[in-house]
Amino acid sequence: MALVLGAALLTALLAQVSISVPGSPVPITSQSLGVIVAAAALGPLRGMASQTLYLLLGAVGLPFFSEGASGFDRILGATGGYLVGFVPAAFLVGLAARRGLDRRPWSALPLFVAGQLVVFAVGVPWLILAARIDVAKAMSVGFIPFVPGGIIKAAIAGVLLPLAWRLVGPRQA
Incomplete structure (x- = not known):
């Protein structure tokens, strides 16, 4: 329970790192870094x-x-789909991490990018419905501005997690 609570608190803390995107109801945050780290560390x-x-x-x-x-x-609201998308992203990243894909940067990076894409797969359609905008607008305000940050967060996790696993040794999970 402590690990689950700690991971929820990490995500909440990283949510406070927030940058407004002009014209978008969705800010850029660091939350998804917390999702990726929690999933890889805790499993699905x-x-x-x-x-x-x-x-x-x-x-x-x-x-x-x-x-x-x-x-x-x-x-x-408009940001709800991204928030809800954290749940399936955590499950899928955790499942792949359980199979060791988080152990090396060259396998961790694509895994963590895929986790980010799961969040967008839920978030963008939700944005379309909640904000009553078309697909092109949703992509321009709810996906495209977030791609560089998503790749950066995936890269950070893709480098840090394999190093962390190397330091703590083989997992028992």
Whole structure:
């Protein structure tokens, strides 16, 4: 439980690193770095549980979402799909990490980019519905500006996690 709570708190902390995107209701944040790290470290079920806990704590009023926001309305709003996308992303990254794909940078980087893409696969369609915008607009305000940051976050995790596993030795999970 402590690990799951810690991972939820890490995601909440990283959510506070937020940059507004002109014309977009969705800010660039560091949350997905927390999702990737939690999933790789905890595995699919505990990683998914940590992100579900993160959502629940933010929904009930703790200032866990970007810029200290909270509430169920955030999950239903334009940013909600990205938040909800953390749950399947954590599961899939955790599943692949359990198979050792997080152990070497050349396999970790594509895995962590794929985790970012899962978040977008949920977030962009949700943005279309919540903000009532078309696909082209959603891509221009909800995907394209986030690609460089997503790659950077995946690269950070792709370098740091294999180094961390090398330091702590073989996992027992």
